[in-house]
Amino acid sequence: MRVNVRFRCLRCGYVGLGNGPSCPRCGFPLIAEPRGVLRIDREKPSILRYASALNYGDRVVTLGEGFTRIRRVNGVLIKDESRNPTGSFMDRGSSVLISNAxxxxxxxxxxxxxxxxxxxxxxxxxxxxxxxxxxxxxxxxxxxxxxxxxxxxxxxxxxxxxxTFYGEPIFLDGVKTIAYELYEQVGEVEGVVLPMERGYLALAVYEGFRELREWGFIGDLPRLILVKHRAAQMTEISDWLVRAAGARVVDVSDEETIRSMIELARSGMYVKPVSAMAYAAASTLGGDYVVVITGTGIKEYRVGRELGGLTKLQEAILGVLEGSRPLTAYEVWERLGGVATIQGVYKALGSLVRRGLVSLGYEVRGNKKVRVYRSLSNYK
Ligand SMILES: [Zn+2]
Incomplete structure (x- = not known):
């Protein structure tokens, strides 16, 4: 891991080098200081828009994470993190962390x-x-x-x-981009509703907004609403966010959570209970708050089918993608020169993505965000 990143303890003010996950003075989780002032690169449809402020290492590992859409479901504004490459906001942190691995x-x-x-x-x-x-x-x-x-x-x-730990500073460095995107996509946000387990997500989002305020992008920090299961305990992080940052905690019951899961599924979003909890709270709050849906509850896995070798079409697609710039499914189909239908190419690409041989990302073409595929370098 990189060692030349400065770490800060938001609780006691400690600043230092090194990569321990927690403050040597008070034990609170550390955050990484931004690498530089944020300059948004609007050409990039991923967290690479914010690379100027992120602690990437010499290489940059990206699968098109971030710049997820905002949508409204039954009046509630949703930041849909299930649209990330592996289906959750975690990909933001993984991109920065693995770039330093x-x-x-x-x-x-x-x-x-x-x-x-x-x-x-x-x-x-x-x-x-x-x-x-x-x-x-x-x-x-x-x-x-x-x-x-x-x-x-x-x-x-x-x-x-x-x-490698969830919640380590270099991981949260990527996660904080949720705040940057909310600023870009919604403007000055009144409040952000987040599911709370250990509290790292809320800490990272808080830090992202704190930086935006420090740089003069926003005047006030949005209100943070931390949503937890009725029986869950407060954590060290959530206690601090309430005391020092004015966060509010909302408790939700199992029934409210399951009702919300069903409501969201009917709108085409298949979420885990933890995200449904946040949505349940947001629906009762009023005000124009944005709720962060942290990830999807249904991940495709087809182990039985995937254990066999590659089909001829899959091999041919890998041949096209290897050594090429990222291509859209249509471009892959064109380069194959009519040996398959476009539907067949889509299906084979999907299978290759699930096997981890091809990654799915996004690029800006013209003014549109398009899906592109690229071969992963260590294909054997
Ligand atoms: Zn401290």
């Missing part, structure tokens, strides 16, 4: 986080050891996806020498 990644199995980290490691040609606690595997979809990825080995046990 040196050597093997060793990480605990934590659903969305680990799936995202392993996918980005794969894109960078970095191997990942994932440590699974068999008593705590709930997210089988993510586990099955991981188990078919070429760069991942699954281990059992506590995991000695874990070197």
């Amino acid at each position: 040196v050597g093997e990644i060793r990480v605990l199995f934590e659903e969305d986080f680990t799936l995202s980290i392993a996918t980005y490691a794969n894109a960078a040609g970095v191997s990942a050891k994932v440590y699974v606690n068999p008593d705590r595997v709930g997210a089988y979809a993510e586990l099955l996806r991981l188990s078919t990825m070429g760069n991942v080995t699954i281990e059992f046990g506590g995991g000695h020498g874990i070197n």
Whole structure:
């Protein structure tokens, strides 16, 4: 990991170098100071728009994460993070973190986080050891996806020498771009509604807005609304956000959460309970708040089909993509010269993406955001 990043403790004011996850003075989670003042590169339809302020290393690993859309569902303004490459906001953090990775990644199995980290490691040609606690595997979809990825080995046990953590400063550095995007897409936001578990997401979003205010992009910080399950405890981070940043905490019941899951599914959004909680709270708040839907609850995984070799068409597509700039499905189809239908090309591309051999990203062509595919460098 990079060592020349300055870290700051928002709670006690400590500033220093080094990459410990928490403050050496008071133990609070650290955040990374921005690399420079934000200059938005409007040509880039991903968090690379904000690269001037992000702590990327010498290489940049990106799969088109970020610049997710804002939509309104039943009157509630939603920032739809399920549109990220692996289906959650985690991809923002993974892009910056893996860009700084040196050597093997060793990480605990934590659903969305680990799936995202392993996918980005794969894109960078970095191997990942994932440590699974068999008593705590709930997210089988993510586990099955991981188990078919070429760069991942699954281990059992506590995991000695874990070197990559959810919530570490260089990860939150990417996550804070949610705040930058809300500023760009909505303007001065009245309030942001976030699901709260450990509180890292809220800390990163708070930091993003704090920087925007420091640089003069906004006058006031938006109100942060932290939504938690009725039975969940406050954490060190949420306590601090309430005391120092005026955040408000809203409790939600299981019934409200499930009702919201159903309501969102009927609008075409299949979310996990944690995101449904935030939506449930936002629907009752009034005011023009933006709720962050952190990720999707349904991830496609087709392990049985994926275990076999590649089809002829898949091989041909990889041949086209290797050594090429990112291409749209239509461009791939054109270059294949009529050996398949466009529908067949779409299907084969989807399968290659699920296998981790091809990445799906976005580019600006003209003034449109288009889907593009590229081959991942470590294809064997
Ligand atoms: Zn401190």
